[in-house]
Amino acid sequence: MRNHLNGIDHVVVVVVGDLDQAVSDYEALGFNLTPRGHHSMGSANHCAMFGKDYLELLGLPPGFTGAPAFARFLEAGGPGLAALALRTDDAQGAHAELLVAGMTPGEVRDFSRPVDLDGRQAEARFRTLDMPPAGTPGAHTFACQHYTPEVAWRPGYESHPNGVTGLDALVLVSETPEQDLECYGALLDVPVAPYGLGWRIEMPGASLIAVEPGNVDWLAHGQGRAPRALPHLAVIRFRVADLARTAGVLAQAGVSFLTQADGNLQVSPDHAQGVTVVFVL
Numbered sequence: 415m416r417n418h419l420n421g422i423d424h425v426v427v428v429v430v431g432d433l434d435q436a437v438s439d440y441e442a443l444g445f446n447l448t449p450r451g452h453h454s455m456g457s458a459n460h461c462a463m464f465g466k467d468y469l470e471l472l473g474l475p476p477g478f479t480g481a482p483a484f485a486r487f488l489e490a491g492g493p494g495l496a497a498l499a500l501r502t503d504d505a506q507g508a509h510a511e512l513l514v515a516g517m518t519p520g521e522v523r524d525f526s527r528p529v530d531l532d533g534r535q536a537e538a539r540f541r542t543l544d545m546p547p548a549g550t551p552g553a554h555t556f557a558c559q560h561y562t563p564e565v566a567w568r569p570g571y572e573s574h575p576n577g578v579t580g581l582d583a584l585v586l587v588s589e590t591p592e593q594d595l596e597c598y599g600a601l602l603d604v605p606v607a608p609y610g611l612g613w614r615i616e617m618p619g620a621s622l623i624a625v626e627p628g629n630v631d632w633l634a635h636g637q638g639r640a641p642r643a644l645p646h647l648a649v650i651r652f653r654v655a656d657l658a659r660t661a662g663v664l665a666q667a668g669v670s671f672l673t674q675a676d677g678n679l680q681v682s683p684d685h686a687q688g689v690t691v692v693f694v695l
Contacts, residue, residue, distance in 0.1 A: 418507040418511055420501045421619045422617060423560075427469065427472065427686075433471065435687075436473065436687050437460055446574045452527055457481065462574065464572060469581070483554040495689045498553045500545070505543040505558075508543055519544060520545075524539070549601040550597065551588070552594060576663045577654040577659045578654050580653050582621070583620055585625060585630065586645055586648070598622055609623060612626070651693075654693050657677060669685050
C-alpha cells in the first residue's frame with residue numbers, strides 16, 4: 415500500500431435540500447449523529463462516527479456550485495453513495511507519491527467547519543486531495559487529512575443504538591468489476607483478489623468489493639428508484655457486535671429489512687437516501 419494512503423477514512427452520502435429527512439432516515443437506522451456542521455464552502459453535514467472511520471451525510475443547498483462532482487452525481491440519479499474518502503496522514507506527500515507513480519491527482523485543498531464543543535466554539539480543519547478520475551471508476555474519490563481529529567471524533571458520538579462499530583466494506587457495482595477494481599488497486603498499490611462472485615481489495619479497516627449487477631441480490635430490495643448508470647457505489651456494509659440488537663432497533667423504528675442467508679441484515683435504499691445498507695458481524 416502507498417505510504418500516504420492508509421485505507422478508508424469515511425464515505426459520503428450526498429443529499430440536496432432536505433438534510434433533515436436524511437437525518438431522520440439514518441437515526442431510524444439506529445445511528446447517533448453529530449450536530450449539524452457547516453463547511454466553509456457552503457455545504458452542511460451530520461456524521462456517524464466510529465472508532466477509525468465514519469459516515470458523512472452531506473447536504474448541498476439548491477444552486478450550490480462548490481462541489482461540481484457532487485452536483486453531477488445528484489443530477490444523474492438523486493441522493494446516494496457519492497464519494498469515497500481515503501485516509502492520509504500527509505495529503506501533500508500523497509500528491510507527490512502519485513505523481514512519481516505516473517498519476518495525475520488534483521490540487522491539495524484546505525477547508526474547515528466550526529464545531530460546538532459543549533458551548534465552546536472550535537474548528538475542524540481538513541486537507542483534501544482529489545484522486546485521478548481515471549483511477550477511481552464509479553465514485554468521486556479523494557484523500558482526507560485531519561488536522562484536528564480530536565474535534566471530529568468527539569466523546570459520546572461513537573456509540574450507536576444499532577451497535578455499529580465501523581465500516582466493513584463498500585460495494586461497487588460494475589459490468590467489468592475486476593477491471594474497475596484493478597484501477598483502485600493501482601491507485602492504492604494493493605492487490606485485487608477474487609471474493610465470492612466478485613473481487614475485493616483488503617485494506618486496514620473497511621474493504622472495497624466489486625461485483626456485476628446480476629450478483630448483487632440485495633439491489634432487488636429497493637423500491638421505486640431508477641437504476642443509476644454503472645459503475646457506481648451501491649452498498650455500505652457496517653460491522654456490528656450483535657445482529658439481534660440491530661434487528662430490534664430497526665423493528666422498533668418501523669424500518670423493514672431482509673435477513674440474508676448468512677444472517678446479515680439488509681435495508682432498502684428507500685430507507686437510506688439511495689444507499690443499500692447491510693449490517694454484518
